[in-house]
Amino acid sequence: MKPSSSVWCFVPFLVGLVLVLILLPQGNQHQHHGRSNQILSQLSSKAILVEGWLRDKQSTTDAEPASSSSSSSCSTEYYYYYMSGSGNGIPLGPNLSTCHPTSSQNADTPHRSSHELNCCPALPDSREPIIKDFQLPSPSSASPVRIRRPAHRLALDKEYLTKYNKAVAIMKRLPPDHPHSWHRQSQIHCIYCNGAYNQASADGAADVPFMVHGSWLFFPFHRFYVYFHERILGKLIGDDTFALPYWNYDSPDGMPIPDIYMKGELHDEKRATRHLPPAPVAIDYTPDKLDTGYVEPPAAEQAAINLALLYQHMVSGALKPELFMGCKLRPGEDGACFGPGTVEAAPHNSVHLWVGNTDLPEYEDMGTIYAAARDPVFYAHHTNIDRLWALWRRLHGYRGARPEFDDPQWLDSHFYFYDENADLVRVGVRDAIDMDRLGYAYEEVDLPWLDARPKPSVAPELARSLLRAKEKDYDNMLRMATNKGPWTLEGTVRVQVARPPKSTIKAGQEELEEEVLVVEGISVEKGMHAKFDIYVNLVVDETVASPKLREYAGCFVKMKGADVAMKGGSRNMKVGISEILEDLEAGEDESIWVSLVPRGATGNATRVDGIRIEYMQ
Numbered sequence: 001m002k003p004s005s006s007v008w009c010f011v012p013f014l015v016g017l018v019l020v021l022i023l024l025p026q027g028n029q030h031q032h033h034g035r036s037n038q039i040l041s042q043l044s045s046k047a048i049l050v051e052g053w054l055r056d057k058q059s060t061t062d063a064e065p066a067s068s069s070s071s072s073s074c075s076t077e078y079y080y081y082y083m084s085g086s087g088n089g090i091p092l093g094p095n096l097s098t099c100h101p102t103s104s105q106n107a108d109t110p111h112r113s114s115h116e117l118n119c120c121p122a123l124p125d126s127r128e129p130i131i132k133d134f135q136l137p138s139p140s141s142a143s144p145v146r147i148r149r150p151a152h153r154l155a156l157d158k159e160y161l162t163k164y165n166k167a168v169a170i171m172k173r174l175p176p177d178h179p180h181s182w183h184r185q186s187q188i189h190c191i192y193c194n195g196a197y198n199q200a201s202a203d204g205a206a207d208v209p210f211m212v213h214g215s216w217l218f219f220p221f222h223r224f225y226v227y228f229h230e231r232i233l234g235k236l237i238g239d240d241t242f243a244l245p246y247w248n249y250d251s252p253d254g255m256p257i258p259d260i261y262m263k264g265e266l267h268d269e270k271r272a273t274r275h276l277p278p279a280p281v282a283i284d285y286t287p288d289k290l291d292t293g294y295v296e297p298p299a300a301e302q303a304a305i306n307l308a309l310l311y312q313h314m315v316s317g318a319l320k321p322e323l324f325m326g327c328k329l330r331p332g333e334d335g336a337c338f339g340p341g342t343v344e345a346a347p348h349n350s351v352h353l354w355v356g357n358t359d360l361p362e363y364e365d366m367g368t369i370y371a372a373a374r375d376p377v378f379y380a381h382h383t384n385i386d387r388l389w390a391l392w393r394r395l396h397g398y399r400g401a402r403p404e405f406d407d408p409q410w411l412d413s414h415f416y417f418y419d420e421n422a423d424l425v426r427v428g429v430r431d432a433i434d435m436d437r438l439g440y441a442y443e444e445v446d447l448p449w450l451d452a453r454p455k456p457s458v459a460p461e462l463a464r465s466l467l468r469a470k471e472k473d474y475d476n477m478l479r480m481a482t483n484k485g486p487w488t489l490e491g492t493v494r495v496q497v498a499r500p501p502k503s504t505i506k507a508g509q510e511e512l513e514e515e516v517l518v519v520e521g522i523s524v525e526k527g528m529h530a531k532f533d534i535y536v537n538l539v540v541d542e543t544v545a546s547p548k549l550r551e552y553a554g555c556f557v558k559m560k561g562a563d564v565a566m567k568g569g570s571r572n573m574k575v576g577i578s579e580i581l582e583d584l585e586a587g588e589d590e591s592i593w594v595s596l597v598p599r600g601a602t603g604n605a606t607r608v609d610g611i612r613i614e615y616m617q
């Protein structure tokens with residue numbers, strides 16, 4: 001394709017841009033009005049967040065046209081133009097003709113048998129006669145907004161429950177090969193998450209799997225997944241206002257598995273019996289924690305742990321898009337990365353593991369990637385994850401940072417889904433960003449985790465002298481010179497990590513720079529799940545440490561079956577620590593102590609190559 005014709009592609013885009021600029025501000029304000037009032041009152045005690053959110057709202061409104069797909073009919077050509085290039089410009093996407101059986105377990109894992117999976121459709125999707133490009137509804141379109149409500153408040157809404165159960169029942173009765181069937185809907189997760197497709201965009205014929213976990217593809221992929229699932233359910237019962245509920249586990253009342261998922265079509269047998277209601281979800285969960293002497297806290301304490309963890313993962317640990325969204329996956333083997341964002345690690349991974357039945361080989365259904373979407377509660381878990389993304393974008397505009405990447409390679413990455421008309425559509429990440437444009441919204445509820453900023457376990461001054469005393473104890477502590485591993489996490493690893501001098505930044509820009517702890521080269525034996533917690537300047541015993549302490553910086557959680565993603569490339573966990581260091585009064589110290597605390601019994605299968613600090617702009 002000639003570059004000159006690609007120029008013409010931008011003409012409708014520019015016209016659209018002007019139109020959107022004229023039309024959008026009013027429409028957007030109108031849509032936001034009730035909700036913004038609500039969130040403003042929730043945040044009233046947090047002047048800085050409010051101020052920030054308003055600025056964020058302003059800047060995203062200004063930036064909106066960039067996510068419009070008004071390039072319409074030209075977008076296919078535009079895409080091929082990219083494809084014909086090489087190097088950095090190539091966006092990521094799956095090659096539909098490569099769907100192949102994959103495996104969920106590894107044969108070398110002695111106590112688990114290898115499990116071949118074939119999640120591909122009987123007829124390859126690449127044989128579809130027409131693949132459409134997804135079109136965002138125009139901002140002026142009159143279609144109703146679908147309102148997703150908290151699932152725990154729906155137990156008495158008979159009319160809604162009848163509809164939802166009926167839609168799922170119809171889905172379950174469709175022939176298994178129908179793209180709208182329950183079977184095929186759940187296989188989407190298996191295909192995209194167990195590596196059944198190869199990348200379309202890798203150079204040459206390299207069999208590089210296309211994966212959507214552990215990177216910046218995680219949020220946009222799952223947004224589209226539940227988006228189409230919801231529209232299909234609505235179509236099956238002839239209701240274009242139908243919306244999925246969300247599992248509001250970020251609020252104490254909503255923490256148990258919602259009752260509506262305990263009966264009828266929404267029930268699933270394959271769940272951990274000890275976690276059925278009224279047990280509150282444990283967002284810091286790992287399956288074999290109890291085998292290692294851990295005692296489950298009472299419900300109120302668990303709820304407090306959950307909120308404190310959410311504060312860290314949503315607010316202070318994730319001030320930059322890369323920290324929240326995950327690592328920047330690039331095409332080809334060289335571009336491989338596995339680095340989940342804070343919320344993908346927990347609550348996403350941990351809640352999956354908490355629901356799954358640990359008596360089954362792979363903790364089916366929710367605890368393993370290939371089977372997770374067979375459990376109806378999967379969709380309520382993922383609407384909540386999607387909601388947390390939307391909340392995060394609002395909260396973090398205030399430091400002047402863009403609330404998402406503007407990297408074209410991310411924006412042009414794409415996936416394929418069957419829409420409610422059973423047409424195969426190609427959807428790009430750029431169309432996932434603005435939830436309002438997609439025509440659904442979340443009913444607002446209180447956000448108690450915003451107020452759950454933890455306190456240091458001991459007074460910072462005392463902590464300082466305790467740490468100094470420990471530094472003299474050469475036997476118990478690894479020294480600065482050894483902050484390079486590899487270490488096997490059989491027990492806690494404590495490392496003194498030097499803080500490099502800050503990069504030169506313009507005056508007034510200091511607060512834009514985030515200090516980031518990088519746990520490098522994480523590897524987990526195939527077929528195993530894993531979890532470790534990351535603490536900074538921890539002075540209390542790690543067996544009593546929890547996310548309720550300010551020293552908690554984050555965690556790494558790997559689900560079962562996420563092995564394909566663990567191949568090659570960089571495997572890092574990054575968490576922001578500027579606010580923690582401020583609260584621990586360690587902001588001026590030359591080095592900090594980092595503890596990696598394995599949780600559960602798989603520490604001896606987990607290896608880490610090193611720890612370092614970087615500054616993120």
Ligand SMILES: [Cu+2]
Pocket residue numbers: 348352372382
């Ligand atoms: Cu998931």
